[in-house]
Amino acid sequence: MTLKLTSSRPYRGLSQEERRTERRRRLIAAAMEIYGRQGYRQSPVKAVCAEAGLTERYFYESFGNSEELLLAAYTAAIEELVGEMTQAARAAGQDRVKRAHAMLHAYFSALKRNPASARLILVEIRGVSQAAADAYTETLRGIARMVGNIFSTDGETVHDLFALGVVGGISLIALQWIQQGYSPSIDELIEVSLQLGSRWLNVP
Structure with missing residues (x-):
């Protein structure tokens, strides 16, 4: 009997697991x-x-189907966005209104800077399946807890x-904003959004 062994030797300095x-x-x-850019349902x-510059066999190495990849992409996009927001909050200091303003500016600026991520986060994740919902x-609950703690x-x-x-x-304000071609200005969006949390921030 001949056994076929799979090599785990490094290739170009990377192990098999690192390459995967x-x-x-x-x-x-x-x-x-x-x-x-073109929508989840329109993207085989x-x-x-x-x-990605990869063959389809490598897709199934990591994902069972396209919905699994959608959820992974959504999670990655959210992590990037939340990272920017929390960094902005830390840099703004302890004043709650200034901190809220900084987080909102980071949020809307990131969505405008990266329309593909904005569409993925606010549009494409909706209505796909119960798992996506x-x-x-x-x-939303996780971000609400984070913001509540801040x-x-x-x-x-x-x-x-x-x-x-x-x-x-x-989130709904942001959805309408991108559907309107990123109009009105970010400053106006921030003012509207701050009104939602006025009781929270002790703003009259």
């Missing part, structure tokens, strides 16, 4: 661009693989549903 991780990263990056696996809802003060707790309502409202 890199291929997965390339597929996710390609999906963020393709799904956001072949198109994503072509964007659950991912969208859980993302803006809570000693002796004050931000109600989960109130935080969720504010975050959900701002």
Whole structure:
């Protein structure tokens, strides 16, 4: 009997697992661009693989189907967006209004700077399946918890549903904004969004 062994030796300085991780990263990056540019339903696996510079066999190495890739791309896009928002919050200092303004500016600026990610986050994830709907809802809840923690003060707790309502409202504002061609200005959007959280921020 002849045994066929799979080599795990490094190739070009990368192990087999590292190469697989890199291929997965390339597929996710390609999906963020393709799904956001031309739509999830209009983007077959072949198109994503072509964007990533990989053959289809490598797609199935990491994902069972295109919906799994959609969820992975959505998660990656959200992580990038939240990272920018939290960094802006830290840089703004302790004043809650200034911090909120900075986070909103980071949010809307990121959406405008990267229309593909904006469409993926706000449009393409909706209506695909129950799993996608659950991912969208859980993302809103997670961001609401994060924002609630950032803006809570000693002796004050931000109600989960109130935080969720504010975050959900701002998400709808952003959706309408991109559908209107990124009009009105970001400054105007920030002012409108701050009104949603005025009670939260102690703004009259």
